[in-house]
Amino acid sequence: IVALIGSCAKKDEETAATAAADNTTSTDNTTSTTSYISTTTTASGSITMGDDTLSGVYASECLTSASTIAFFKATGFWASEVNAYGQVFVVTGSDNISIELYAFTDTSCSNLSLSQKTVSDNVTVGSASGSNYPVTYNNQTQALTVHTTAAETALETLYSNALDFIVGTPIELPVSGSGLKYGLWTLSGTTWYEASSSSATPTSAGTVPHVKQ
Known part of the structure; x- marks a missing residue:
């Protein structure tokens, strides 16, 4: 399987998984419940944002935006059974984060369909524009x-049956292309917002609240 992964990257610079993640991290925040998405990833370290410090686990509520769910299904990344999703961002070092996306079969985000964890490093924070940090x-x-x-x-x-997925067993894929991402982060107390792009720093901050757990 490992030998096949590199040849399975989808379309140009991104897998369908990466493209879908970019589409959902900024503005779509229709919520179903007030429960927050959980993760098994261990937080460590902190990232400095001006006078603020980003550390620990930041999770969204259970999200049920029909347009976002339709987008993921259209890419083929999510099965037709998906009815809700959620996002988690974990600080794992001084310049490392885990970006996590979870899809659920039910609107209370209790039963998982698919989970995606993206390991990211070399986090570099620029100068703030107001409360937004590029x-x-x-x-x-x-x-x-x-x-x-x-x-x-x-x-x-x-993946055209080039990968053999097994229920409950993670498969690790390399990120195609450079993997470079541009973000706009906002930290307000214990709530963090983010927007991301593969081409340039977003001009607007995200609106999905991620609350520190």
């Missing part, structure tokens, strides 16, 4: 874990 970072690897047979079938179809 950042750059490099996505290194993505670990995809299917939690249902429907998710397994969807991803195996997406």
Whole structure:
């Protein structure tokens, strides 16, 4: 499987997973419940943002935006069973983060369909414009874990059966292209907002709140 991963990257510079993640991290914040998405990733270290410090785990609520879910399904990245999703960002070092996206079969975000964890490093924070900080970072690897047979079938179809997904077992894929990302981060107390792009620093801050856990 490892030998095949490099040849399975989708379309130009990004996998469907990366493209979908870029589409959902900035503005779509229709929520279903007030529960927050959880992660098994361990937080460590901190990232300085001016006079503020970003550390620990920041999680969104359970999100149910129909347009975002439709986008993910259209890419083939999510199975038709998905009805909700959520995001988690974990600071794992002085210039390292884990960017995580979870898809669920139910609107209370209790039953996982697919999870994606992107390991990123070289986080560099620029000078603030108001409360917004421009950042750059490099996505290194993505670990995809299917939690249902429907998710397994969807991803195996997406990757033309070149990858053999097994329910509950993560598969690690390298990020195609340079992996360089541009972000705009805002920290307000214990709530963090972010927007991201593959081409340039976003001009508007994200609106999905990620609350420190």
